[in-house]
Amino acid sequence: MITLYDLDGRDGHRFSPFCWRTKMALKHKGILFEEVAVGFTQKDRIAFSGQTLVPIIVDHDNGQRRVNDSWAIAEYLETQYPANPLFGDAGGRALARFVQSWVDTSVHMGIFRIVLHDLHEHAQPADRPYFRQSRESRLGGATLEAFQADAREAKTLAAFRSSLEPMRRHMKGQPFIAGAAPSYADHILFGAFQWARCSSPFPVILKDDPVYAWRERMLDLFDGFARKAKGYDY
């Protein structure tokens, strides 16, 4: 049994993309886990981890071992629970790291812009002033509302969808990033789409996109685990 500290939103919305990577990895491994939901500003509840970010896992079957950072968690799970591999082989691990570099630097920025104000609306009410202040300061003073509206203009939206072109191309002839079966590389990219899906009704991808078909396959995994999460269907 593992305890996962996940980011808490209002009314059961759980949208953290990094926590989604870990949730999918745990389901992939078939490991039982319970979730502890922690709001943006409830840092005291994860002070035990010596840092301030989720996801964090505590492994009760391995001396209450604590691991934070989604990549470190994936590596820990792969080493400690080798069945149902997340990476497969050394090349698969490098593939996941490359996909992570691409998602973190390219895909996340696009999605963040498109759902920014909706994220605010789906945070716990007590967390919203912190969310607004920290994000608006990061954006050089633009309001969440203005920033999100701008990202939904046809031109900006087209730029985001075009940033998915590597994945679109890669999906030709194979259902998942590493080939026939899902791997941690898929969970990394999928986390970005769950970030949007669990916080915003705005369709960041459209039905005629090959990336949409891949997302459907991901939503179907583990008996529709991610599809059942509180969010918006599109």
Next chain:
Amino acid sequence: MITLYDLDGRDGHRFSPFCWRTKMALKHKGILFEEVAVGFTQKDRIAFSGQTLVPIIVDHDNGQRRVNDSWAIAEYLETQYPANPLFGDAGGRALARFVQSWVDTSVHMGIFRIVLHDLHEHAQPADRPYFRQSRESRLGGATLEAFQADAREAKTLAAFRSSLEPMRRHMKGQPFIAGAAPSYADHILFGAFQWARCSSPFPVILKDDPVYAWRERMLDLFDGFARKAKGYDY
């Protein structure tokens, strides 16, 4: 012994990014090869291949087997000559394909714009009218000169350099894309930089960029094979 049909430019400049993928793969495998240089418009010289694009290889040690398309050539070499693996394992092959999807859709467009008129100047004089007509028609009528000048504006250049962010991030803590040693994924991205280096004095990357340091490592491979190619040092 293999014969490689490579794209011919003026005065020994050989800039085709797809042919560079194959040249690096052949050196990686330690396979002896001779080059036959073919200009853009000398399609009759490769008519034997049943299509119009280089690279093409003819393998004299395997019944004059002909293979075209850089990816198909890499797979052929990996199967026929398993020593010095290009992919390493199944995950490594998926990594190379993902990197190829990223390079083909994101990196190539940026580099193409920046060196477009220089490419024209480094084509064989007889090929230049074809090059200009086909590329300008693809660009909706803009001249090569105007298009290249626009791509070298600070803002467009910054957008190109920012498109390399996944690679920059990925290079943290490892010298090559798959880890400690070069693999076909590196050769794919490197081909894009050789396209620029062998056709244009314009520095598409700068010395303080981690991608520059990786390119230096690639230029050093195989006794400086790619560094010796006719081009521009920056």
